[in-house]
Amino acid sequence: MMGLLAQAALPPAALPARQKTVAVVIALVILVVILDLVRRRKLREEYAVLWLVTGILLLVVALNYGLLLWFTRLVGAVMPVSTLLFFGILFLLLVSLQFSVRLSTTTRRVKELNQRLALLEEELRVHLEERGPRPEGDLEGEEGPKGPAGP
Amino acid sequence: MTLSPTTPPRRDLLVLVPARDEEASILQVLQGCARALPGAPILVVDDGSRDATARLARQAGARVLSHTFGMGYGAALQTGYLYALRKGFSLVVQLDADGQHDPADLPRLVEPILEGRADVTLGSRFLGKESPRISFPRKMGILFFRTLASLGLGGKGFTDPTSGYQALGRKALELLARGHFPEDYPDADVLLFLARSGCRILEVPVTMHPRTSGASMHGGIRSLYYVYKMSLSLALTPIRPKKRRRTG
Numbered sequence: 001m002m003g004l005l006a007q008a009a010l011p012p013a014a015l016p017a018r019q020k021t022v023a024v025v026i027a028l029v030i031l032v033v034i035l036d037l038v039r040r041r042k043l044r045e046e047y048a049v050l051w052l053v054t055g056i057l058l059l060v061v062a063l064n065y066g067l068l069l070w071f072t073r074l075v076g077a078v079m080p081v082s083t084l085l086f087f088g089i090l091f092l093l094l095v096s097l098q099f100s101v102r103l104s105t106t107t108r109r110v111k112e113l114n115q116r117l118a119l120l121e122e123e124l125r126v127h128l129e130e131r132g133p134r135p136e137g138d139l140e141g142e143e144g145p146k147g148p149a150g151p
Numbered sequence: 152m153t154l155s156p157t158t159p160p161r162r163d164l165l166v167l168v169p170a171r172d173e174e175a176s177i178l179q180v181l182q183g184c185a186r187a188l189p190g191a192p193i194l195v196v197d198d199g200s201r202d203a204t205a206r207l208a209r210q211a212g213a214r215v216l217s218h219t220f221g222m223g224y225g226a227a228l229q230t231g232y233l234y235a236l237r238k239g240f241s242l243v244v245q246l247d248a249d250g251q252h253d254p255a256d257l258p259r260l261v262e263p264i265l266e267g268r269a270d271v272t273l274g275s276r277f278l279g280k281e282s283p284r285i286s287f288p289r290k291m292g293i294l295f296f297r298t299l300a301s302l303g304l305g306g307k308g309f310t311d312p313t314s315g316y317q318a319l320g321r322k323a324l325e326l327l328a329r330g331h332f333p334e335d336y337p338d339a340d341v342l343l344f345l346a347r348s349g350c351r352i353l354e355v356p357v358t359m360h361p362r363t364s365g366a367s368m369h370g371g372i373r374s375l376y377y378v379y380k381m382s383l384s385l386a387l388t389p390i391r392p393k394k395r396r397r398t399g
Contacts, residue, residue: 111222111334115230118196118216119237 015065023062031055050098054091164191164261165240169227170248171198174207180246181211183254188244188261194234195248198227204248224315225337232319232328244318252316256357260318263353270350271323273309273342274316274357292374296339296381309354312339316357323350333384336377340384347389 015023034051037043043051061068061084072083166184170177177195184193195208199221209215216230228245235243244260246252256274263269296312315338319327326348333340346352 107334108331111226114218114220114222115226115233118218118230119234122214122216122234 015062020062020065024059027055027059027062030058047098050091050095057087162192163239163241164188165231165235165238165243166191166193166257167228167231167235167243167245168193168195168208168213168248169198169224169231169245170195170200170204170208171221171224171227172200172202172204173248174200174202174204176250177204177207177248178211180248180250180252180254181208181213184246184257185212187254187257194231196227196231196234198222198224223334223336225332226334228337229328229332229334232324232332236324236328241321241324242318243324246316251359251361253358253360256316256355259355259357260316263355264318264320268351269353270320271342271345271352272318273311273352273354274314274359275309275311275354276314276357276359277310278354278356288374292378295378296385309339309342309352311354312342314338314357314359316359320350326350333380336380339381340388343385343388344391 031052034043034048034055038045038048065080068080068083072078072080075083075086077083077086166188168177168180168184173180181193181195184191193213195205195213195215197205197208197215197217199218205215205217214234216234218227218230231245232243242261242264244257246254246257252274260272260274263272293311293313297309323345326345327341342352
């Protein structure tokens with residue numbers, strides 16, 4: 001019992017071979033998936049940045065356990081696992097923040113498009129009216145004094 | 152100079168009525184506008200209404216711009232400003248479509264700008280003789296934003312900074328049509344922005360009626376969001392980047 005506790009309290013000096021293999025494989029899979037998504041244009045390069053950085057960091061840490069230990073001491077954590085969790089959460093925070101910023105931009109752009117569409121529709125309507133009687137297909141379908149009710 | 156029915160209609164003046172699902176009151180409001188400012192073109196910006204608002208307004212002779220989907224009161228106003236600038240109007244007076252704002256007060260809002268005494272006029276229900284009956288939380292809210300806005304303006308406050316009954320001259324229109332304008336609840340923060348951009352803002356007493364139809368923008372959880380949003384916006388307005396010019 002005491003032995004287990006002592007083992008748990010101290011980080012191992014080196015990563016066991018099996019753990020190392022698993023970590024490297026996971027990191028490689030993440031990197032390949034991200035690069036493939038970018039290749040197939042399913043993921044834009046700008047959004048891939050954070051993911052790529054994470055994948056590379058994971059790979060580096062898996063290959064060089066000493067680096068993780070050094071970093072653990074640097075941030076003042078006790079266990080290397082805490083360091084990993086800490087950076088995992090930090091990464092998720094950054095990704096969410098990036099999405100929120102993007103969403104704000106997109107919202108503004110959608111608004112501007114909607115406004116311009118409204119202006120254009122009216123301009124087109126006035127333009128068509130000035131050109132004389134409207135042809136069969138009414139612009140809005142439901143508008144106009146004698147137009148048929150829209151769907 | 153006064154605007155009376157005998158005054159020839161001014162072609163550079165646009166009455167702007169943002170509306171969303173206001174079929175019950177829109178006609179009455181439009182008729183009121185036509186009586187108060189005869190000959191002035193009226194623009195209804197229909198913010199994704201699902202009822203007959205747009206059709207009724209068009210039949211009543213108003214120009215109508217329809218948003219494909221609703222984006223909020225502020226976005227509707229801004230669409231109106233964009234239209235006004237594109238069509239060369241130099242003065243926009245805006246009022247709500249729900250019947251809260253009495254169109255009879257329109258000339259009162261327009262005159263100070265025509266006379267060059269102000270760039271923006273703000274219809275205040277608290278400057279009038281009768282004090283309106285409003286709910287206690289609403290009163291507290293107005294008091295709160297009044298204080299916040301006056302802090303931002305170095306003590307020069309407004310009695311009714313949440314009023315949407317306003318008239319805007321060309322300078323203010325250009326400031327608001329291009330660049331950022333809040334989509335949901337533009338009021339005290341916009342005034343603060345205008346004031347800081349050098350617009351002269353004048354308050355004018357107006358009558359406000361209880362709403363005749365529709366749902367208030369302020370109620371329930373949304374009023375909490377409103378308080379949050381307006382506080383944050385007011386706090387940040389002074390330190391925002393000055394102008395983001397974009398072609399409209």
